[in-house]
Amino acid sequence: MSKYRIAWLPGDGVGTDVLNAARLVLDKVGFDAEYMPGDIGWEFWKSEGNPLPERTIDLLKSTDACLFGAITSKPKDEAAKELAPNLQEKGFVYSSPIVGLRQMFNLHTNLRPCKAYPGNPLNLRDDINLVVFRENTEGLYSGVEFHPVPEVVRAALGTHPKMKRYDGVPNEDMAISARIFTRAGCQTIARDAFEYAKKHGYPTVTVVEKPNVIRETSGLMVRETRKIAQEYPGIELWEVNIDAMCMWLVKNPQKYSVLVSTNLFGDIISDLAAQLVGGLGFAASGNIGDDYAVFEPTHGSAPKYAGKNKVNPIATIRAAKMMLDYLGEKEKAERIENAVAQVINEGEVRTYDMGGSSTTTQMAEAIAAAA
Ligand code: IPM
Ligand code: MG
Numbered sequence: 001m002s003k004y005r006i007a008w009l010p011g012d013g014v015g016t017d018v019l020n021a022a023r024l025v026l027d028k029v030g031f032d033a034e035y036m037p038g039d040i041g042w043e044f045w046k047s048e049g050n051p052l053p054e055r056t057i058d059l060l061k062s063t064d065a066c067l068f069g070a071i072t073s074k075p076k077d078e079a080a081k082e083l084a085p086n087l088q089e090k091g092f093v094y095s096s097p098i099v100g101l102r103q104m105f106n107l108h109t110n111l112r113p114c115k116a117y118p119g120n121p122l123n124l125r126d127d128i129n130l131v132v133f134r135e136n137t138e139g140l141y142s143g144v145e146f147h148p149v150p151e152v153v154r155a156a157l158g159t160h161p162k163m164k165r166y167d168g169v170p171n172e173d174m175a176i177s178a179r180i181f182t183r184a185g186c187q188t189i190a191r192d193a194f195e196y197a198k199k200h201g202y203p204t205v206t207v208v209e210k211p212n213v214i215r216e217t218s219g220l221m222v223r224e225t226r227k228i229a230q231e232y233p234g235i236e237l238w239e240v241n242i243d244a245m246c247m248w249l250v251k252n253p254q255k256y257s258v259l260v261s262t263n264l265f266g267d268i269i270s271d272l273a274a275q276l277v278g279g280l281g282f283a284a285s286g287n288i289g290d291d292y293a294v295f296e297p298t299h300g301s302a303p304k305y306a307g308k309n310k311v312n313p314i315a316t317i318r319a320a321k322m323m324l325d326y327l328g329e330k331e332k333a334e335r336i337e338n339a340v341a342q343v344i345n346e347g348e349v350r351t352y353d354m355g356g357s358s359t360t361t362q363m364a365e366a367i368a369a370a371a
Helices: 015-028 042-048 054-061 076-081 097-104 151-157 161-166 183-200 217-229 242-251 263-276 314-326 330-346 360-370
Strands: 004-011 033-037 065-070 109-115 129-135 204-209 236-241 258-261 284-288 293-297
Touching (some): 004 054, 015 065, 015 314, 015 360, 065 314, 097 293, 109 263, 183 204, 183 217, 204 217, 204 242, 204 263, 217 236, 236 242, 242 263, 258 263, 330 360
Parallel strands (some): 004 033, 004 065, 129 258, 204 236
16 A cells, blocks of 8 residues: 555646656655546536536545646636536536635645746846745635625625715625635734744745735734744744835845735735746645645646646646655655756756746656656
8 A cells, every 4th residue: 555645636738747747756756655636627617517526525535635736717707608508507606626625625824935946047036035925715815705795795884984985886886805814814824934934944034915004904914923923033024015025026035035925915926936936837835734735836727738748847846845845755855856956957958938948748857867
């Protein structure tokens, strides 16, 4: 029997290409796992009206961790048009299965390391080493949204003096998405960020919010982060507004180390941080909860490249490496990390995003050979 059971979810588009690439590297380092393929994504939305079938959830529950490829997401109305004819008008509403997984398994912490590998021609600078901690289940992703706004919601909101300026607006001409933060959610992500900084020797944690305007939700996050910071006297807490952060990350990215934010702002800064060190072809994520975790490249499904053996698999190979870290397979994780760094530094194998013409498989083979 294998030591681990790993849920294997390629999903849509290039998901299969990049997961196959990661597999070459996992096999090379001798990771002892049984891989359990599962259904997720657009195909299952179209044919079953559910991009995250129950059987996939059951499969995940029977495994130690999951490696996930990519997902195609479309807005509600466009998604509805692509449903199989027999499923039309049955009331199915599309929602992102990866967001669903994060909430269902309470994968509260999204960890996204973005470091500049020496020799990567795409680095903005070579001295960048950022790690983004993104709260992964709450905030504007809570899914509590209204359109049209029901009368009871309208009446409740009407007790707030600032609602006065919407008095003449009909319910159907208004849409509301709730930004829900909990104290526990804020504390968990802040603590994870500080623990990581402590463990890996980072000097600062920067909380990225907008409490000067969004006083209650951003305010709660900043206040809770300040409390947690007091437990970590050796690590400085910096507070930066999301808009200014976007500017500073382009101007002086080398000054920052661990960044922590809530769901949507964390989503935004993680793409920005990824682009500083080569873009989405390099960016890996761990969606980590108390007793389960899903690892994935940060990039989407890139349908035009699906099956073309073209995209950069480094993001997914790094996601696999993060999975090994999570499972306590430190030595194997390190071999993958060093191999990625070596291949990038040698510069002989480069995918199209790096200005080269190597295929997905060639990149994976080069990393596997070095591991
Ligand atoms: C990410 C992605 C997802 C998100 C999408 C695919 C739903 O952008 O993981 O950053 O918004 O969280
Ligand atoms: Mg994103």
